[in-house]
Amino acid sequence: MRRLLLGTAVAAAATAALAFLVLPVAAIFLRVPPGKLIHQLSSPLVTDALIVSIKTSAIAQALILLFGTPLAYVLATRRFRGHSLLVTLVELPLVLPPAVAGLGLLALFGRSGLLGTSIPFTQTAVVLAVAFVASPLYIRQAIAAFEAVDPNLVAASRTLGAGPVRTFFRVVLPLSRGGLAAGEALAFARGLGEFGATIMFAGSLQGVTQTLPLAVYQAFAINLDTALAIGALLVVVSAVLLVVLKLVLSWQPSRRTSSFLFARST
Amino acid sequence: MATLSADFELPLRSFDLRLALDVERTVALVGPSGAGKSSVLRAIAGLVRPSGRIALDGEVWLDESTFRLPEDRRVGLVFQEYALFPHLTVERNVAFGGKARVGELLERFRISHLAHARPGELSGGERQRVALARALARDPGVLLLDEPLSALDAHTKDTVRLELQELLQSFDLPTLIVTHDYEDAAALAGTVGVLVEGELRQLGSPADLVSQPSDPFVASFTGANLLRGHVTSVEDGLTGVRLDTGEIVYSTDPALGEVGVVVYPWDVSIGRVHADDSALNLIHGEIGSLSRVGNRVRVRVGPVTAEVTTASAERLELAQGGVAVASFKATGTRLVPLAG
Numbered sequence: 001m002r003r004l005l006l007g008t009a010v011a012a013a014a015t016a017a018l019a020f021l022v023l024p025v026a027a028i029f030l031r032v033p034p035g036k037l038i039h040q041l042s043s044p045l046v047t048d049a050l051i052v053s054i055k056t057s058a059i060a061q062a063l064i065l066l067f068g069t070p071l072a073y074v075l076a077t078r079r080f081r082g083h084s085l086l087v088t089l090v091e092l093p094l095v096l097p098p099a100v101a102g103l104g105l106l107a108l109f110g111r112s113g114l115l116g117t118s119i120p121f122t123q124t125a126v127v128l129a130v131a132f133v134a135s136p137l138y139i140r141q142a143i144a145a146f147e148a149v150d151p152n153l154v155a156a157s158r159t160l161g162a163g164p165v166r167t168f169f170r171v172v173l174p175l176s177r178g179g180l181a182a183g184e185a186l187a188f189a190r191g192l193g194e195f196g197a198t199i200m201f202a203g204s205l206q207g208v209t210q211t212l213p214l215a216v217y218q219a220f221a222i223n224l225d226t227a228l229a230i231g232a233l234l235v236v237v238s239a240v241l242l243v244v245l246k247l248v249l250s251w252q253p254s255r256r257t258s259s260f261l262f263a264r265s266t
Numbered sequence: 267m268a269t270l271s272a273d274f275e276l277p278l279r280s281f282d283l284r285l286a287l288d289v290e291r292t293v294a295l296v297g298p299s300g301a302g303k304s305s306v307l308r309a310i311a312g313l314v315r316p317s318g319r320i321a322l323d324g325e326v327w328l329d330e331s332t333f334r335l336p337e338d339r340r341v342g343l344v345f346q347e348y349a350l351f352p353h354l355t356v357e358r359n360v361a362f363g364g365k366a367r368v369g370e371l372l373e374r375f376r377i378s379h380l381a382h383a384r385p386g387e388l389s390g391g392e393r394q395r396v397a398l399a400r401a402l403a404r405d406p407g408v409l410l411l412d413e414p415l416s417a418l419d420a421h422t423k424d425t426v427r428l429e430l431q432e433l434l435q436s437f438d439l440p441t442l443i444v445t446h447d448y449e450d451a452a453a454l455a456g457t458v459g460v461l462v463e464g465e466l467r468q469l470g471s472p473a474d475l476v477s478q479p480s481d482p483f484v485a486s487f488t489g490a491n492l493l494r495g496h497v498t499s500v501e502d503g504l505t506g507v508r509l510d511t512g513e514i515v516y517s518t519d520p521a522l523g524e525v526g527v528v529v530y531p532w533d534v535s536i537g538r539v540h541a542d543d544s545a546l547n548l549i550h551g552e553i554g555s556l557s558r559v560g561n562r563v564r565v566r567v568g569p570v571t572a573e574v575t576t577a578s579a580e581r582l583e584l585a586q587g588g589v590a591v592a593s594f595k596a597t598g599t600r601l602v603p604l605a606g
Contacts, residue, residue, distance in 0.1 A: 152345050156349040157362070159311050170362070
């Protein structure tokens with residue numbers, strides 16, 4: 001009897017949790033008919049935001065890869081005093097409230113900030129805000145991926161006549177590819193959804209700094225259907241990213257160098 | 267043949283590694299794990315930077331003012347677990363060292379049929395051949411082998427050791443092998459050094475190390491006699507081996523061709539006259555050397571070394587130059603295949 005009761009309780013809790021996670025996402029699609037959703041996507045508010053999001057995301061992610069990869073490699077392969085402190089500092093933006101991140105960027109790049117620039121409330125500010133909050137996700141994954149490469153393989157490459165650069169591109173990079181891709185996918189998803197730091201540091205100017213999440217917020221005040229349409233678009237993009245990520249990870253099960261990010265869908 | 271000379275000092279975690287060694291043909295360093303063996307190879311390959319001097323003939327790789335990076339030293343280092351690139355095929359692993367001779371090397375190491383396989387699909391012996399082919403593809407001036415046989419199971423080890431020995435003979439390169447297994451060292455190299463806690467305790471031929479160990483540790487570590495010869499008869503489950511020194515000894519191990527007869531010094535008895543017992547193998551000869559090791563004495567008679575207690579040695583009045591009979595049972599021997 002007690003076992004039956006326990007079983008029922010567990011099943012009820014699981015069902016409730018599942019419904020709680022699935023239904024809000026489903027509601028976005030169920031509230032408005034699909035035809036109307038697609039029609040809403042052609043409004044200037046949406047197309048402008050889409051262009052801003054694509055452009056700033058692309059630039060921010062390129063910067064994350066370009067600067068984050070060397071940093072991750074150094075942190076993964078060198079041991080020095082203050083190493084753990086440095087890793088923690090790199091991870092800090094991840095747990096920082098986004099509004100605080102925006103505030104920090106203002107304090108550094110603002111006209112009266114430490115560097116005194118005119119970056120705030122420009123598209124560059126969007127790029128910086130996205131890069132700031134999203135890069136730790138990539139760097140963390142990249143450190144783990146690089147650390148998982150057998151140091152003997154690097155040594156073997158060197159004794160076979162390959163210098164450090166050739167060794168990196170022909171041995172380290174191919175072997176850590178899966179982990180790097182996973183980290184980049186996470187950083188991309190995080191950057192695409194960036195809201196708090198962007199609105200603090202870049203504002204929400206249509207066609208300039210208004211990204212899709214900011215457009216959702218603005219549309220919400222004017223026309224709920226438009227907000228829902230953008231929401232649906234973001235859900236689709238995020239879902240595609242998640243599926244791609246899972247495929248990337250399951251393609252290389254033996255070479256996967258990252259710890260479990262998501263349950264494997266098998 | 268070129269000569270690799272190494273004379274360096276490298277601080278390790280719990281002791282300093284000090285080594286002065288010239289490698290002309292094949293030298294094996296043997297020692298317990300943690301003795302600094304792998305560090306010797308890493309220092310020669312340039313993966314760590316010791317202080318001292320390392321040179322291949324006139325080409326200085328390391329001295330006070332020089333430190334050549336690994337990619338600028340002509341070394342072929344074969345790692346303990348072979349360190350094959352898991353994301354590359356066999357062919358591309360070999361080509362990583364140098365593209366010029368890939369086809370020839372695949373042919374020579376009998377791995378042409380595996381050209382498109384990945385390392386994960388290969389057996390231990392095949393992996394070793396790929397690792398050797400890859401190391402040779404860069405056309406090295408010296409070959410370094412880290413525990414070449416330890417990644418193999420006992421069953422394939424004999425075959426692979428024989429293969430490796432034949433290959434080493436054909437390379438004509440100064441070769442330094444490190445291993446924890448004295449028998450492998452004795453089978454593969456003409457000169458064996460015993461490395462303990464970063465220090466080279468003794469360097470000599472395998473026979474010298476067994477008959478005249480410099481201290482009890484070397485004595486306990488060097489283990490067996492390895493007597494080279496070839497099989498001349500196989501009858502009634504007994505294999506007759508004519509040793510290179512002329513004697514014929516028998517073993518219950520089956521084998522053909524060139525072999526090493528392995529017998530432990532403590533399984534060999536020494537007498538002044540031929541004792542009439544069950545030992546089938548008798549070697550008459552002059553006592554070549556007597557070495558005291560703790561409370562025991564190593565006695566070399568002809569090619570074989572026996573270990574007897576000090577009391578027995580005194581009772582038999584053994585002396586260098588005297589005549590003695592060494593006897594050991596056919597069942598106390600093992601045969602390992604060797605290259606001719």
